[in-house]
Amino acid sequence: MALTLDEGLDRLGALAVRTGLGLRAGQELLITAPLEAVPLVRRITEHAYRAGASLVTTFYGDDVTRLARFRHGHADSFDTAPGWMFAGMAEAYRGGAARLAITGDDPALLSGCNPDFVARASRAQSVAYRPALELITSFATNWSIVAAATPAWAAMVFPDLPTEEAVAALWSAIFTASRVDHADPVAAWAAHNRAIHARRDALNAHRFAALHFRGPGTDLRVGLADGHLWEGGAGEARNGITCNPNIPTEEVFTTPHCARVEGVVRSTKPLSYQGTLIDGIAVRFEAGRIVEAHAERGETVLQRVLATDAGANRLGEVALVPHSSPISASGLLFGNTLFDENAASHIALGQAYRTCMQDADGLDDAALEARGANSSLIHIDWMIGSGEIEVDGIAADGSASPLMRAGEFLGAFAS
Amino acid sequence: MALTLDEGLDRLGALAVRTGLGLRAGQELLITAPLEAVPLVRRITEHAYRAGASLVTTFYGDDVTRLARFRHGHADSFDTAPGWMFAGMAEAYRGGAARLAITGDDPALLSGCNPDFVARASRAQSVAYRPALELITSFATNWSIVAAATPAWAAMVFPDLPTEEAVAALWSAIFTASRVDHADPVAAWAAHNRAIHARRDALNAHRFAALHFRGPGTDLRVGLADGHLWEGGAGEARNGITCNPNIPTEEVFTTPHCARVEGVVRSTKPLSYQGTLIDGIAVRFEAGRIVEAHAERGETVLQRVLATDAGANRLGEVALVPHSSPISASGLLFGNTLFDENAASHIALGQAYRTCMQDADGLDDAALEARGANSSLIHIDWMIGSGEIEVDGIAADGSASPLMRAGEFLGAFAS
Ligand SMILES: [Zn+2]
Ligand SMILES: [Zn+2]
Numbered sequence A, B: 001m002a003l004t005l006d007e008g009l010d011r012l013g014a015l016a017v018r019t020g021l022g023l024r025a026g027q028e029l030l031i032t033a034p035l036e037a038v039p040l041v042r043r044i045t046e047h048a049y050r051a052g053a054s055l056v057t058t059f060y061g062d063d064v065t066r067l068a069r070f071r072h073g074h075a076d077s078f079d080t081a082p083g084w085m086f087a088g089m090a091e092a093y094r095g096g097a098a099r100l101a102i103t104g105d106d107p108a109l110l111s112g113c114n115p116d117f118v119a120r121a122s123r124a125q126s127v128a129y130r131p132a133l134e135l136i137t138s139f140a141t142n143w144s145i146v147a148a149a150t151p152a153w154a155a156m157v158f159p160d161l162p163t164e165e166a167v168a169a170l171w172s173a174i175f176t177a178s179r180v181d182h183a184d185p186v187a188a189w190a191a192h193n194r195a196i197h198a199r200r201d202a203l204n205a206h207r208f209a210a211l212h213f214r215g216p217g218t219d220l221r222v223g224l225a226d227g228h229l230w231e232g233g234a235g236e237a238r239n240g241i242t243c244n245p246n247i248p249t250e251e252v253f254t255t256p257h258c259a260r261v262e263g264v265v266r267s268t269k270p271l272s273y274q275g276t277l278i279d280g281i282a283v284r285f286e287a288g289r290i291v292e293a294h295a296e297r298g299e300t301v302l303q304r305v306l307a308t309d310a311g312a313n314r315l316g317e318v319a320l321v322p323h324s325s326p327i328s329a330s331g332l333l334f335g336n337t338l339f340d341e342n343a344a345s346h347i348a349l350g351q352a353y354r355t356c357m358q359d360a361d362g363l364d365d366a367a368l369e370a371r372g373a374n375s376s377l378i379h380i381d382w383m384i385g386s387g388e389i390e391v392d393g394i395a396a397d398g399s400a401s402p403l404m405r406a407g408e409f410l411g412a413f414a415s
């Protein structure tokens, strides 16, 4: 079924409000979006007001001015971040506002910029953003992320097409991956959530002590945190509202034990970190820590990222995605985590999710860390799955159950 | 001298940073702008980073989503305002950020909307914005306003031109009024500031007790506050930075005594108040208070505005502008206060400026009110000057000095 751009935008807007956010009448909504997403923001805003939003406020980001900073800014000016703006956002979330992020920035925007300036600005941004981000990661309010096709991103995904065609092709890929090409997208998402929840429940029932990944360049044992929880699909925020934090989403994911990761692993797709592409990553873990790290592209940036803080070279997430997922089946490399992490099993450096730990309510960070949940300023997803990967679940007694072969789930996990 | 649009934008951007803000190296800059002003924002941002800005953050407003709220929002949802965002802005100003507003919204955007919804939303906005606004009106940081031509605004100023030509004509009018068509706009502004400062100093030297306005439908005696100060042109903010709060500006202005205004006055141009046009205003003052008010257009909105709070029907500003000012000479009605208030002498309902009172530092609102400075949630400028207006300065002993005849300054005030 071929959607026009207007139909697709309208459906994605409705889906973001209903399924993504589960927006409640009377709720405020805070959106962040690239400037190129204005038409989508307008559709979302109208659907939000129709659903009873008390106020919709959008903060637009502009890649042109972002780049202008690194081109023209003075060398001593890169340690500043808008902490006052993030404090305002945190106040909005504490006051009950829902949060929608629209992703679509140029994945390679800052590739040509001074890496020292970029690293300093990125670190300042992470520190300033942390209080607001913690309200999101701890699920204090209902939130979601959807995508918008921008010319720069489209040019990267479809380098051989003229700009307009590339943007149209990327929108089409977004609509397909987001299931808005179904006759009833909200119903399609309800069915999709049921399938992911069945897989999640089967994994939680097993209470594996570790996962074992095997594939080309990869032989990695990822211990799971004590009292880890598998999550995936729709979830209930602490304000009682059920939302889908990612549109699209295909993953089930949980918390690794930050001191129990051993072996070697090779990335299977490039990742874009704050405007820089990192590709061909190969690392070795010992007792949870990365002790050796290389990348074919972006190694300098990778090394800087790993040095961000004590938790930046340990894992905070492990996620399983079938190789046959619609995003993977598209054969596209999106260069955007929202898509690529849902095309392949992945691990994430840095911060763990409180929501992926049992009985975390009221526990402080130290108590969660004692159970293996990592803590860091960063959270960077990094794809390690492919059609060649095998995954076993390892029980506490050391016995192995096959979970995935040739990139696909087996038995009860196939759901 | 005909400027291309790109040249004009670049010169206006440089002027905003240098003359408008006097931006200091290391300062943060917070911009608010309509979406249609993206090209101007980008020029300003580049000039700001070249001048050493540590970070430039722009909040974009969108008339389309603003209107969507009044069209689709639920009836119980109009008392919400983004207090959390204004709290963030206030924190930015307290932290040293400079502030640039870009004006250009559709002056009649909300004309067709439910006036009760508009009034409630506008009141909620005023209350929530007040803490941030007070930092601006008390000159805690350097700030400025410049204008951008938007299609809706241009269509109103040039109703007979096709959109593209109207936008080009409005840009041209903005460039002329903002003096960026001079060979060296920064030098032109320095000369302009010297002329305004000479007029301001002459008025301050006289220490008039009142002004007397006479013209068609107008016979108004505006008492001046005890210890009022005339201001105009560039001023020094409390952070020590000299800036031009309005580009363009032609006015000298001071604080009326909120209990000493008597007589009748008729507006000479329409005003746009939060998206509604009000025209043909005729009011009568007694002991500073408006006791009778009519408008040929928008009277309902006017009456609501006057009922906002106790200070909304008293004056907070009186300003003198020569009828021969470049903006007046253009013969255009801009429907935007930044321009129209600089085309004609005007009065403002509502809040007075602390900066227009002698020795105001450290005085609380009550102390300033005792001297006659009005206090209100609103500040609405309202044009009463024309080529037919006469103004006398009235000394404490009741003697009259002629200040303006046929709309022009006389003698020492002509500068
Ligand atoms: Zn993930
Ligand atoms: Zn992740």
Ligand SMILES: [Zn+2]
Pocket (backbone or CB within 6 Å): B251, B253, B317, B319, B341, B346, B381
């Ligand atoms: Zn004024």
Ligand SMILES: [Zn+2]
Pocket (backbone or CB within 6 Å): B317, B348, B379, B380, B381
């Ligand atoms: Zn005013």
